[in-house]
Amino acid sequence: xxxxxxxxxxxxxxxxxxxxxxxxxxxxxxxxxxxxxxxxxxxxxxxxxxxxxxxxxxxxxxxxxxxxxxxxxxxxxxxxxxxxxxxxxxxxxxxxxxxxxxxxxxxxxxxxxxxxxxxxxxxxxxxxxxxxxxxxxxxxxxxxxxxxxxxxxxxxxxxxxxxxxxxxxxxxxxxxxxxxxxxxxxxxxxxxxxxxxxxxxxxxxxxxxxxxxxxxxxxxxxxxxxxxxxxxxxxxxxxxxxxxxxxxxxxxxxxxxxxxxxxxxxxxxxxxxxxxxxxxxxxxxxxxxxxxxxxxxxxxxxxxxxxxxxxxxxxxxxxxxxxxxxxxxxxxxxxxxxxxxxxxxxxxxxxxxxxxxxxxxxxxxxxxxxxxxxxxxxxxxxxxxxxxxxxxxxxxxxxxxxxxxxxxxxxxxxxxxxxxxxxxxxxxxxxxxxxxxxxxxxxxxxxxxxxxxxxxxxxxxxxxxxxxxxxxxxxxxxxxxxxxxxxxxxxxxxxxxxxxxxxxxxxxxxxxxxxxxxxxxxxxx
Amino acid sequence: xxxxxxxxxxxxxxxxxxxxxxxxxxxxxxxxxxxxxxxxxxxxxxxxxxxxxxxxxxxxxxxxxxxxxxxxxxxxxxxxxxxxxxxxxxxxxxxxxxxxxxxxxxxxxxxxxxxxxxxxxxxxxxxxxxxxxxxxxxxxxxxxxxxxxxxxxxxxxxxxxxx
Numbered sequence: 001x002x003x004x005x006x007x008x009x010x011x012x013x014x015x016x017x018x019x020x021x022x023x024x025x026x027x028x029x030x031x032x033x034x035x036x037x038x039x040x041x042x043x044x045x046x047x048x049x050x051x052x053x054x055x056x057x058x059x060x061x062x063x064x065x066x067x068x069x070x071x072x073x074x075x076x077x078x079x080x081x082x083x084x085x086x087x088x089x090x091x092x093x094x095x096x097x098x099x100x101x102x103x104x105x106x107x108x109x110x111x112x113x114x115x116x117x118x119x120x121x122x123x124x125x126x127x128x129x130x131x132x133x134x135x136x137x138x139x140x141x142x143x144x145x146x147x148x149x150x151x152x153x154x155x156x157x158x159x160x161x162x163x164x165x166x167x168x169x170x171x172x173x174x175x176x177x178x179x180x181x182x183x184x185x186x187x188x189x190x191x192x193x194x195x196x197x198x199x200x201x202x203x204x205x206x207x208x209x210x211x212x213x214x215x216x217x218x219x220x221x222x223x224x225x226x227x228x229x230x231x232x233x234x235x236x237x238x239x240x241x242x243x244x245x246x247x248x249x250x251x252x253x254x255x256x257x258x259x260x261x262x263x264x265x266x267x268x269x270x271x272x273x274x275x276x277x278x279x280x281x282x283x284x285x286x287x288x289x290x291x292x293x294x295x296x297x298x299x300x301x302x303x304x305x306x307x308x309x310x311x312x313x314x315x316x317x318x319x320x321x322x323x324x325x326x327x328x329x330x331x332x333x334x335x336x337x338x339x340x341x342x343x344x345x346x347x348x349x350x351x352x353x354x355x356x357x358x359x360x361x362x363x364x365x366x367x368x369x370x371x372x373x374x375x376x377x378x379x380x381x382x383x384x385x386x387x388x389x390x391x392x393x394x395x396x397x398x399x400x401x402x403x404x405x406x407x408x409x410x411x412x413x414x415x416x417x418x419x420x421x422x423x424x425x426x427x428x429x430x431x432x433x434x435x436x437x438x439x440x441x442x443x444x445x446x447x448x449x450x451x452x453x454x455x456x457x458x459x460x461x462x463x464x465x466x467x468x469x470x471x472x473x474x475x476x477x478x479x480x481x482x483x484x485x486x487x488x489x490x491x492x493x494x495x496x497x498x499x500x501x502x503x504x505x506x507x508x509x510x511x512x513x514x515x516x517x518x519x520x521x522x523x524x525x
Numbered sequence: 526x527x528x529x530x531x532x533x534x535x536x537x538x539x540x541x542x543x544x545x546x547x548x549x550x551x552x553x554x555x556x557x558x559x560x561x562x563x564x565x566x567x568x569x570x571x572x573x574x575x576x577x578x579x580x581x582x583x584x585x586x587x588x589x590x591x592x593x594x595x596x597x598x599x600x601x602x603x604x605x606x607x608x609x610x611x612x613x614x615x616x617x618x619x620x621x622x623x624x625x626x627x628x629x630x631x632x633x634x635x636x637x638x639x640x641x642x643x644x645x646x647x648x649x650x651x652x653x654x655x656x657x658x659x660x661x662x663x664x665x666x667x668x669x670x671x672x673x674x675x676x677x678x679x680x681x682x683x684x685x686x687x688x
Binding site: 046049050053056057059064067068070071075077078080081224225226228229232233235236239379 | 539542543545546549550553557560561563564565567599603604605606
C-alpha cells in the first residue's frame with residue numbers, strides 16, 4: 001500500500017498538495033471567529049452541488065419552468081434538494097455579512113490584504129446576483145413580479161440604466177427570453193465567475209497568510225487538524241441547521257406567473273427587504289436616491305475602506321470613526337429590514353377563498369368539466385391538477401374542445417369570459433389548497449357573483465369599479481340592509497331608484513340564485 | 526485550543542482532532558452523496574395511470590371489419606404532459622363484443638394497414654401479415670398483434686379502450 005502511494009506521489013505530487021493545503025501555519029490565538037470563511041466555502045459548495053443536480057429536472061421556459069419546479073418538489077429527495085438550495089442561499093447571505101463584519105472589526109483588510117478585501121466584496125456582489133437571478137427561475141407569481149421590480153429599478157441607473165434593463169430583459173417583455181437569460185447567468189456565467197473569484201480570494205488569503213488575532217501570542221500552529229477542527233464543528237452545525245430548515249419547510253412556490261394579475265403585491269426575499277423599505281422613503285423623482293445613490297455610496301465606502309482607514313492599527317477600540325460608521329450601517333440595515341418585514345400589506349382575504357374562486361368551482365361543476373376530468377377520464381381531475389396555463393389557454397380549452405383532442409370530446413356549453421375567469425381562478429387555487437368547503441348557498445351566490453356582479457362591483461378588492469363596492473353590502477349608511485331590499489335591488493333596481501344605472505337581473509337569475517346572492521350580500525356587514 | 530505557549534502539540538490530541546475532522550467530513554460527504562444520488566436516479570414519478578378512452582360507437586363499425594381509430598393518449602412524462610397518438614383497430618363481432626388491436630407491428634414497430642380485399646393486416650416495412658384476429662399469417666413478426674382491453678358502455682354503445 002505504502003509503495004503504491006509512493007508511486008502515486010511521485011507522479012501526482014499529492015503529498016505536496018496535501019501539505020500545501022492542510023499544513024498552513026495559523027497565527028497563535030486564531031479562534032472561532034476565523035471559521036466564517038470556511039462556513040461560506042461549505043455553503044457555496046452546497047449551492048453549487050444542489051444547483052447542479054436541480055438542473056437535471058428544471059426546464060427554463062415559461063410554459064414548463066413552473067411545472068418542473070413543482071415536479072421537483074413532489075418527492076422527498078427533490079423537496080430536500082430544493083430546500084437546501086433555497087434556504088442555503090439565505091444562510092449564505094447571513095454568513096457573508098458575518099464574515100464581512102469580522103474582517104471589518106478586526107481590520108483584516110489593512111495592507112497587504114487590500115486586494116483580498118476587494119475580491120471578497122466582488123464575491124458578495126456575485127452572491128447577490130445569484131440571489132436575484134435564481135429568484136426568477138421558479139416562474140411563480142413572486143418570481144415574476146420581483147423581476148419586474150428589479151428590471152424597473154435598474155432602469156433608474158444613470159446613463160446606462162435603460163440599456164442595462166434591456167440586456168436583463170432580453171425581449172420586448174419579461175418572458176421566455178428573460179427566463180433563459182437569467183437561467184444562463186445563474187447556472188453558467190455567474191458560477192464560472194464565482195469559482196474563479198473564490199480561487200483568487202483563497203490564493204490571496206494563503207499568500208498573505210491569515211490576519212489572525214490582534215496580538216498573536218506564541219508560536220503559530222498548523223491548520224490541520226487544529227483550526228480545521230473548529231471549522232468542522234461550525235460547518236457541521238450550520239449544515240445541520242440548513243438541513244433542518246429544508247426538512248421542515250417547503251420553499252415557497254406560489255401560483256404560476258400571471259402578467260395580467262394586477263392585484264399581486266410583490267415582495268422581495270428577506271435579504272432585499274432593507275433595500276425595498278429604503279425605496280419607500282424616496283417617492284417619485286427621488287427614487288433614484290434610494291435605489292442607486294445610497295447603495296452605490298455604501299458600496300464605494302466599503303471598496304475604499306482600506307484607503308479610508310489607513311494606518312496599521314487593527315484594534316477596533318482605537319478605530320472609533322470606522323467602527324461608528326460600520327455600527328451605524330449595521331443598525332440601518334437591521335432597522336430597514338425589520339421595518340420592511342413588518343410593513344406587510346394586510347391581505348383582506350387571508351387564507352379564505354375569494355368569492356370568485358368559490359364561484360369558479362360551482363361553475364366548473366355545472367359546465368361538465370368532470371366529463372373528462374375524472375380519475376378514470378381523459379384528463380386529471382380538476383382537484384389534483386397542476387395548472388400552469390394562462391387565462392387564454394384555459395378559455396380556448398373550455399370554449400373549443402377540438403383544440404385539445406380532436407373528435408374525442410363533446411363540446412361543453414359555451415361559457416362567458418367571466419365564467420372562464422372564475423374557473424381559472426378556482427383551478428389555480430385548488431392546485432395549491434384543497435377546497436375548504438362553504439355552505440351550499442354561498443356556493444350558489446359565489447357563482448352568480450363570478451358570472452354577473454363581478455363586472456361592475458368589488459368584494460375584498462376583486463371585481464370591477466363601475467358600481468359600488470359591496471364588501472359591506474349588508475350595511476347602508478349605518479343601517480343594516482335586509483335581504484328583501486337587496487333582492488329587490490337585484491331583481492329590479494328601478495323599483496327602488498328610477499335613475500339606477502344597474503340593469504335588472506330579475507329575468508336572468510333563477511329564484512334560488514336571487515335568494516342566495518341576496519342572503520350572501522345581506523350577511524356582509 | 527492550543528495554548529499560546531504551545532509546546533509541540535501533544536500527538537494524542539492531534540490524532541483525536543484529526544479523527545473527528547476526517548469522520549465529520551466523510552459523514553457530510555456521504556450524506557450529501559446519498560441525497561443527491563437518490564434525487565438523481567429516483568424513478569420518474571407520475572407514471573401514466575390507466576384510462577378508458579372513448580374510441581367511437583358501435584354505430585360506426587361494420588361487423589368483422591377492422592376499423593382504424595387514432596387515439597390521443599395522455600402520457601405523463603415527469604412534469605411534461607404529452608399526448609401520444611396511437612392507432613388501434615376496432616373489430617366488432619356484430620353483437621356486443623369489440624376486439625381491439627394495436628396497429629403496431631410486433632416485428633419492428635411499423636404501423637400495419639388493413640387490406641379489405643385480402644382480409645388481412647399488412648405491414649408495409651418487412652411484409653409481415655396478420656389475419657383479422659391478429660394472428661401472424663406470414664413474415665417476420667414474432668407474435669400476434671397486441672390486444673387492448675375494450676368494453677362497450679352506455680346507451681350510445683360507446684367503445685371504451687384501456688390505454
